[in-house]
Amino acid sequence: MPNITTPHELTDLRSKLAADAGKVTHTLAICNGTGCQASRSTPVVEALNEQLAEQGLKEKIRIRVTGCQGFCEQGPVVVVEPGDTFYCRVAPEDAAELVSSVSRGEVVERLLYQDPVSQQRMRTESDIPFFRSQERVLLGQNRRVDPCSIDDYIASGGYQALAKVMAGMEPESVIEEIKASGLRGRGGAGYPTGKKWESCRAAPGDIRYVICNADEGDPGAYMDRCVLEGNPHLVIEGMLIGAWAIGAQGGYIYVRKEYPLAVANARTAIAQAREYGLLGSNILGSGLSFDLEIARGGGAFVCGESTALMASIEGQVGDPSPKDVHTVEKGLWNRPTNLNNVETWANVPFIINNGAACFSAKGTEHSKGTKIFALTGRIKNTGLVEVPMGTTLRNIIFDIGGGATNGTAVKAVQTGGPSGGCLPASLFDLPVDFETLSEAGSMVGSGGMVVMDERTCMVDVAKYFLEFLQEESCGSCVPCRIGLSRMLEIVTDIAEGRGRLEQIDLLEELADTVAHTSLCGLGKTAPNPVLSTLRYFREEFLSHIQEQKCPAGVCRALTVYAIDPEKCDGCGVCLRGCPVGAISGAKKEPHVIDPDICTRCGICRSECKSDAIYVN
């Protein structure tokens, strides 16, 4: 295996790999990320391999097993190169036909994406509405590489930015370039990356660290997983460039244990980079010595906060500490430490390769570049979406996401996870950038976008986030520990029909105290979900309190289910599904629910195929 000692040798290796790649006529890029694995992509990979062997095409057609390609809803996904024919929902049984069609240069019509509106089959990503409005600067690279192959990454131009830096960029000019690009932290706060690097470089000390935050504790967000899992060398290259600019000798990738594939792929990538001499001493002959380690997180949301994260890497309980001294000065083991999010690091090689101006050409005045969002919830097209900063919510939710499922109306979108808020449909023309969303009472956060419709109760959403935050609060400071518990008690009262009007004022007062007096970012932003739902969906709170009604039919204490005899065809699905035996009725006859036995769990409503169960 090659030990690359100069930028020149890296170029040679790239040419050699390109020559090797020229020997195959086609490549089948099959997504085997966590999402597609859930849709059983691994058997598809096996079946395709068997078919290549059986049809004697192993020399001509290559299979590239990739990380997440983004359109998770349609997985397993196979893209045929050249031509970029996009096949979705591929099953192992399709392998024979798919392989033989590729060798004949034909297209398997039935496996193409079918547009739900026009019913038209679409051949490539650029035809499909989900992809058409995106600009996939980072995500688009996932398809080009097998995350377990450093050769793939190098062949697709990887480590070129590192070589450029090593061959003639002073650390200061790297920092200037990042500053000029306007890149801001993708983890939530949006702090200017170049400025952070500069402070860390200037901080006194001999030993410095860089850390990649892949904790991604926000429920409903998974872009960091996909980037690290699908293209780990991109993150490593970004960190290497950062280490050069900052003067760091060591680094950590802090990744949550719940992402086993990301952990495994990052480990493999680090081992390969060491073998190739891209981690270790005197990297590319530059004199830079730098190595990386993986530290796994144990499933604590607070560990996404910088000081808690560093405590966790040190092997301790993840308690945050006061930030009177910043971590760029005294971080990991009290040494200057630069912490950036996965997506932030992943943007660095692009900026170095293409220049700051190319990066800042996209986006708004104060939010540059593209951002990846995890588009999920009650919407048609779910998956990862990468768009320029400043794209409107409407564009993301309707043009890319295809709008709500089953003809219901989209009511709100939750952005920024437990630190963010819920924005109503009337604000969907807002451009998504750091400032605009903050002003509206939410935040970009790490990029989760959970779409909610008429069947989502906003009181329940507020309660959900409070339960989450109260559970995840480390308990170090009083406002967060006690304040959140009190807020949860009040919202629970409202959800269960015991709410009083004056409690809304108390809720707002408590929220204000928690936001202003908590120790760390978790507590400071914790009231956002409640405040934003109160601001935009106050009438839902009022109907819970004054009318004892949950309009969405979610809050159990206020919900009575009934079966519409007109719609019920007596199939018996609800009867079998009911865990308490509250439903009765003869076969093919309308069924009835006994409200005295019914526990309002809603299982029957979720399973009814004729939409016959309604909230009374």
Added chain:
Amino acid sequence: MGAYAMEGLWNGRQKQPQQLIEVLLDVQERDGFCSEEALREISQELAVPLIEVWRVANFYQALSLKPRGKHLITVCLGTACHVRSAALLVEECFSRIRMETGDTSVDGLFTIEKVNCLGACALGPIVVLDGVYHHHMTPAKIRKLIKSVYKLEEETMSDAEYHNPA
């Protein structure tokens, strides 16, 4: 401490307190939980006071101090799964499986674990059974999944074992 073989786990980690969480996660992965015996040995090998080892093991949600059932059902309760009614899945599990007061079943076959997010949000609700991901779950689908495990256990175990699991 000889009874508890942990060689391989230590590989260059001795007397390195910062490795505490990594070692605990490895033990959890191997044994399904962190036993008192393991905590004591970790304390000695890493030179971390036992109380600190316990504190850390107790703090992180991914670590369990109690033995777990033979099969682990993980239900994701992230926001995206929540708005697609993931809470019903937990309900369904608890109504179909006879549980102890905690989250492990009376027969020791199942542990039900709730997690904040598994990062497969686009396909929610997500349930993981023994490491295999299942997407777009409904109460009916999880019922089938549980049944399939019971059936498999009946086939592979003798009656005596099945009713008195070790």
